[in-house]
Amino acid sequence: MGTMANAESYILAIGTKKGLWLAHSTDRKEWSLSGPHFLMSEIPSIGIDTRGDSPRIMVGVRSEHWGPTVAHSDDLGATWTEPEQGAISFPEGTEAALERIWQIYPDAASRPGVVWAGCEPISVWKSTDGGEHFELNRALWDHPHRSEWGAGYGGAAAHSIVVDRSGEKVHIAMSTGGVYRSLDGGASWEARNKGISAYFMPDPNPEFGQCVHKIAADAAVDGRLYAQNHHGVYRTDDDGENWEPIADGLPADFGFVMLTHPRRSGTAWVVPLKADGERIPPDGRLAVHRTDDAGGSWKRLETGLPDHEYNSVLRDAASVDTAEPVGVYFGTRGGTVYASADEGESFTEVVSHLPDVLCVRAAVVSGAAVPAFSA
Amino acid sequence: MPDITVVLPSVLQPLAGGQSLLTAPAGGAGTVGALLDAVTGDYPVLARRLRDETGALRRYVNIYVNGEEVRRLKGLETEVSAGQEVLIIQSVAGG
Numbered sequence: 001m002g003t004m005a006n007a008e009s010y011i012l013a014i015g016t017k018k019g020l021w022l023a024h025s026t027d028r029k030e031w032s033l034s035g036p037h038f039l040m041s042e043i044p045s046i047g048i049d050t051r052g053d054s055p056r057i058m059v060g061v062r063s064e065h066w067g068p069t070v071a072h073s074d075d076l077g078a079t080w081t082e083p084e085q086g087a088i089s090f091p092e093g094t095e096a097a098l099e100r101i102w103q104i105y106p107d108a109a110s111r112p113g114v115v116w117a118g119c120e121p122i123s124v125w126k127s128t129d130g131g132e133h134f135e136l137n138r139a140l141w142d143h144p145h146r147s148e149w150g151a152g153y154g155g156a157a158a159h160s161i162v163v164d165r166s167g168e169k170v171h172i173a174m175s176t177g178g179v180y181r182s183l184d185g186g187a188s189w190e191a192r193n194k195g196i197s198a199y200f201m202p203d204p205n206p207e208f209g210q211c212v213h214k215i216a217a218d219a220a221v222d223g224r225l226y227a228q229n230h231h232g233v234y235r236t237d238d239d240g241e242n243w244e245p246i247a248d249g250l251p252a253d254f255g256f257v258m259l260t261h262p263r264r265s266g267t268a269w270v271v272p273l274k275a276d277g278e279r280i281p282p283d284g285r286l287a288v289h290r291t292d293d294a295g296g297s298w299k300r301l302e303t304g305l306p307d308h309e310y311n312s313v314l315r316d317a318a319s320v321d322t323a324e325p326v327g328v329y330f331g332t333r334g335g336t337v338y339a340s341a342d343e344g345e346s347f348t349e350v351v352s353h354l355p356d357v358l359c360v361r362a363a364v365v366s367g368a369a370v371p372a373f374s375a
Numbered sequence: 376m377p378d379i380t381v382v383l384p385s386v387l388q389p390l391a392g393g394q395s396l397l398t399a400p401a402g403g404a405g406t407v408g409a410l411l412d413a414v415t416g417d418y419p420v421l422a423r424r425l426r427d428e429t430g431a432l433r434r435y436v437n438i439y440v441n442g443e444e445v446r447r448l449k450g451l452e453t454e455v456s457a458g459q460e461v462l463i464i465q466s467v468a469g470g
Contacts, residue, residue, distance in 0.1 A: 065435045065465045066387075066424035084419045089428045097427035 008366040010321060011076060012329055012350065013057055014337055015043030015359035020059055022077045023350055028327050028341035031350045034077055041066075045316065047104030048363040049130065051112045055365050058115065058131040060101025068098050070117075072131055076365075088117060088125055088134045094141065096121055102157040103316070104131065111167055118158035122149050122174050126186065137186050140172075145191065145208055149177040152211055152230075159315060162217045162225065171215060171225060171240060178210030179227065181240050192240030197232050214258040214315045218294070220265035226295065228258040228270055228315075235295045246295025251282040256315035257330065261343075262322045266294040269320070269328060269344060271313045284308040288328065288344045304347035305338065314358055321362040331357025376401040376457035381414050383421075383463055390421035401457030407438055408451035410461060425463065435466040 012023040012031065019036030020043045038061050045060035054074055062068040070087035071080045090096040103118035115131040118124055123141055125134035140146075140158075149156060152175035160173035170182040171192070178193040191208035198210045211230035218224035227234040227243065231254050234243040247253035254275035261267035269290050274282045281287065286309035287302040311334035318330035328344045331337040335354035338347040339362075378398040388395050397414035408430070415422035425436050430451075432438065438445045439462040445453045455461060 063424075065433065067427060067433050069420075069423065082420060086423050086428070095429060097429050097431065 008323075008364060010323070010327065010362060011048065011055065011057075011365050012337070012339065012360060012362045013046045013048060013059070014331060014351070014354065014357060015046050015059065015316075016331075016335065016355040016357055017042045018355040019043065020046075020077075021351065021354060022057075023337075024076075025339075028321075028323075028339055029348050031339070033351060037077055037080065038071070042358060044358045045101045045104045045117075046359050046361040047106050047115060047131065048361050049106040049115065050363050050365070051106065051109050052130070055363055056130060058104045058106075060104060060117075062100050068100055070101060070104070070131065070134075083132050085133075087127070087132055088119060090123075091136060094136070096123075100155060100157065102159040103161055105161040105163070106131075107163055108165060108167070110165070114167075116161045116163065118161050118172065118174075120155045120157035122146065122156050122158050122177065124158050124161065124172055124186065139182070139187055140180070140189050143180075143189055145177065148209070149174060150209070152176055160212070160215045162215055164217070164222070169239065171217070173212040173215045173227070175213065175230075176209055176211045178208050178212050179215060179240050180208075192236075193243070194241065195236075195243035195245075196227065196229055196234055199231060213256045216258045216260040216268065218265050219261045219263050219267070221294075224265075224294070226258050226260060226268045228255050230254065231275065233258075233270060233295065246291070249298040250289055251287075251300075254279075255313075257313055257318040259318055259320050259328070261326055262320060263326075264292075267292050267343075268295070269318070270298075271318060271330060273312050279312050280310045281312070284310050286313075286332070288330070288340075288347075290344050301340075301344040301347075303345065304340075304349075309334070309336075311336075314356075316359040317357045319361045321364055323364050327362055329360050329362050331360050333357065379410055379455050379457065380460045381410065381463060382460060384465055386465070387421060387424060387463070390424065391418050405454060406451060407440065407445055407453045407455055407461065410455055411451070437464045437466045438462070439464065 010025045014021040019039045021035030023031040025031045041063040047058040049056040058072045071082045099120040105116040107114035115127040124137040127134040158174045162171045180189045181192040215227045223239045233247040252272040257271040259269040289298040311332035321327040328340040333356040336352040337350040340347045381397045399413040
């Protein structure tokens with residue numbers, strides 16, 4: 001395939017346990033792939049920044065041997081750049097070392113160049129130069145709760161970052177610790193977990209300590225967010241002051257994924273898993289569930305998905321794009337990636353038999369030169 | 376005095392301009408830590424592959440001096456002397 005100029009097409013970045021694959025499509029049904037990039041390093045986080053003239057793909061890379069780093073590509077994966085001193089590095093005096101980059105979150109179009117990162121050990125970082133250099137958020141690092149935050153099975157990390165239109169209101173989620181909110185752009189943080197259960201703790205309703213797996217903001221309603229918890233699906237309408245359960249109608253209230261529509265209020269997607277005893281899709285039947293009424297009801301979406309699938313879907317192994325209708329993407333720990341061009345009504349397989357999928361991110365690219373992808 | 380030589384595994388050689396051997400004058404590098412400082416000074420990405428930002432050797436990076444892995448000696452404080460060859464080898468890890 002050659003280059004495509006001035007046509008709208010789709011890029012899907014697939015981060016796995018053993019490298020990154022990039023997929024390209026003009027219809028979100030037929031995909032061509034390039035990769036593996038970063039073979040033998042895991043790619044737990046990806047951010048695709050479409051705010052500039054050409055899309056920038058940023059990836060969190062981690063080698064078991066050689067440690068973590070952030071790399072970026074401005075030519076859709078043809079070449080990669082790694083800042084010499086490292087984009088994310090704990091400053092002297094913290095006596096901490098970066099373990100893993102769990103989240104790369106390009107901020108709003110009105111704040112070009114601003115990119116947030118969530119990392120292990122639990123920390124939040126902010127870049128103002130398009131992800132080439134990040135500064136540690138000191139207010140969270142110095143938070144009095146920090147010594148009591150714990151580690152989930154995957155490690156102790158800040159894995160979700162949601163910034164509102166003003167840039168002042170920032171919600172993050174960490175495992176374990178729960179949801180923290182800043183009303184001053186990250187200068188100070190308070191736990192906001194009222195209503196979210198921590199059934200695994202002696203006091204099931206603590207101020208913090210919850211194992212919130214993912215949060216996402218409603219497209220239009222200010223103050224409304226959704227959370228997929230370690231058991232429990234929740235919504236808040238007041239910036240996290242109170243969380244209400246919205247899991248009725250789902251086959252299980254456990255899962256890792258929470259996605260929201262980029263424009264339509266009330267629409268969100270989850271991928272339920274049975275747990276804790278069986279971390280598989282309920283009855284081995286993989287399905288995405290979508291609400292269009294902010295969690296009042298859920299629609300089961302499984303057209304195009306296999307009859308049985310025993311692999312789970314991790315928290316960042318799902319994403320939406322910004323097209324109309326919205327594309328929905330997810331990958332399994334069994335290395336299969338599915339795409340929907342119709343908001344989840346039907347899925348097609350993008351690729352199978354990759355290593356465990358850790359992260360997927362999709363973007364619409366227009367007018368960009370697309371390097372050769374092999375069909 | 377003969378230089379001290381550091382032997383890189385092939386996977387790291389692109390980060391050192393394609394070199395497999397890096398050398399430091401024996402007079403300047405008394406310990407493994409100082410030797411790493413000296414030979415990676417021009418290659419900051421290579422430096423970050425070997426040690427984290429606290430200066431600690433990464434868990435699955437093994438460095439051998441006289442056939443002994445430095446963790447069994449004095450770690451990065453292990454002494455190196457003129458003419459010695461220091462091997463950097465990735466440990467057997469991962470799945």
